[in-house]
Amino acid sequence: MKIKPYIKRILAMTVVVIVVWLFLPSIPEKQSAVAQLTEVTATKNVTHSVSKSVKSSSESEDISEKITSNDSAALVAKAYAAELSFPTYSQPLTDKDFDRLKPNHFNPQSIPIDDVGTTVTAELSKYRYVYPEAVFATLSGENIVNAELQLIDIANGKSLLTRKFEQNENLWTTEFDGARDFPAQLQAVVKAKVNGKNITMALALQYVDSVATLESFDPAFNQAADMVITANLTTREKGLYRIRANLFDVNHQPIAHLVSKDKLSKGSSSIELKAHQSVLQGKQSPFYLSTFSIELMSPAPGKPTKYGDSAISQYEIKDFETSSLSALPYQPSEQEQQRLQLLQNMAQGR
Numbered sequence: 001m002k003i004k005p006y007i008k009r010i011l012a013m014t015v016v017v018i019v020v021w022l023f024l025p026s027i028p029e030k031q032s033a034v035a036q037l038t039e040v041t042a043t044k045n046v047t048h049s050v051s052k053s054v055k056s057s058s059e060s061e062d063i064s065e066k067i068t069s070n071d072s073a074a075l076v077a078k079a080y081a082a083e084l085s086f087p088t089y090s091q092p093l094t095d096k097d098f099d100r101l102k103p104n105h106f107n108p109q110s111i112p113i114d115d116v117g118t119t120v121t122a123e124l125s126k127y128r129y130v131y132p133e134a135v136f137a138t139l140s141g142e143n144i145v146n147a148e149l150q151l152i153d154i155a156n157g158k159s160l161l162t163r164k165f166e167q168n169e170n171l172w173t174t175e176f177d178g179a180r181d182f183p184a185q186l187q188a189v190v191k192a193k194v195n196g197k198n199i200t201m202a203l204a205l206q207y208v209d210s211v212a213t214l215e216s217f218d219p220a221f222n223q224a225a226d227m228v229i230t231a232n233l234t235t236r237e238k239g240l241y242r243i244r245a246n247l248f249d250v251n252h253q254p255i256a257h258l259v260s261k262d263k264l265s266k267g268s269s270s271i272e273l274k275a276h277q278s279v280l281q282g283k284q285s286p287f288y289l290s291t292f293s294i295e296l297m298s299p300a301p302g303k304p305t306k307y308g309d310s311a312i313s314q315y316e317i318k319d320f321e322t323s324s325l326s327a328l329p330y331q332p333s334e335q336e337q338q339r340l341q342l343l344q345n346m347a348q349g350r
Contacts, residue, residue, distance in 0.1 A: 077343035090276040139172040147192035212308030244293040
C-alpha cells in the first residue's frame, strides 16, 4: 500500500525530533531554543497532517510540498548554529526566561464553580521543598464556607496529615511543617465547600531531604575568556552533581544562566561556575549570583534525581574587571560541531 505524503512527513519529523533529543545537551528547567523550535515545528507538521487527512488526497499532497522534513531540519540546524555562539555552561538570560528565573514556581490551579465564570484557585508557595522547610498553601475565591488540606502519599494513597484553612477576607491559608521521611511524590488535596458544592483540587509537590548544601563562593577570577566563580559545598552523598545559578547585573537584570557538572565526593567539595565573555560584554561589576539549584544526577534509569539546598540566597561579585577577559569568541567543541553537521546534512536530505 502506498504511504501518503503526510504520513512520510510525520515519520521524517519523528526522526528529526529523536536526533535532537539524543544529541543536544539536556536543560530540564528550560528548553533550549532548538528543542523549542523542534517541538513547535513537529507539532505544526502533525497538526497540519491530521487536519488535512480528512480532505482529498490531492490537498494533502499540496501541503506536503510546502512543508517538508528538510525545511524543519533546516530551521533546527539554524537555531542550533545560533546557540553555539555561546557555551552551554553560560547561556544568555533575559527577563522573559521565566522557567530559569523561577525554576521552582508553582502554577496555581483553578476550577469553575458555576456557569457565570466564578472560580476557586488553590496554590502552594512553590513546587519542591527541602527539609525542614514549611509548606504554605492558599485558597482564593468567593463564597467559600470551609476548607481543608490533606497531604497524600501518591504511591499508596495514604493520608499523612490534615490541616484546616483559616480565612482572611477572600483569602484562605494553611501551612504544615515538613518531615525528613516524607515520600518524594506527594499530593496536597484541597477540599472545600463553595456555593453549597463540595469541590476537590489536587496539587502535586515534592518534599526532599537535602543531599548537599551550598555554603559559600570564592572571589571570582579570570581564566582566558571566562569569569570563574568557585562554589563550596558540603555533600552528604557522592556522585555526579549539577549546579545552576543565574547571574545578574548591578541593576539586578538577568545576564546569564550558568551550569556546571562534576563528580563530587562526600564531605567538603567545590565546583566551578563560569560566565563567558560573550554574555559579559558591556557589563561592569558588581554582579550578583542567585536562584541556586543543586542536583545529584540520577546514577541509573529508574533512580530519582536528588536535590540539595543553599545556605545563601545571593552572592555579590565585587571588583571584577570584564576587560581582563580574552575577547576570543566561543569555539564549539568537536562534538557540538558534529551535531550541527548532522542537522545540516538532514536539512539537505543526505
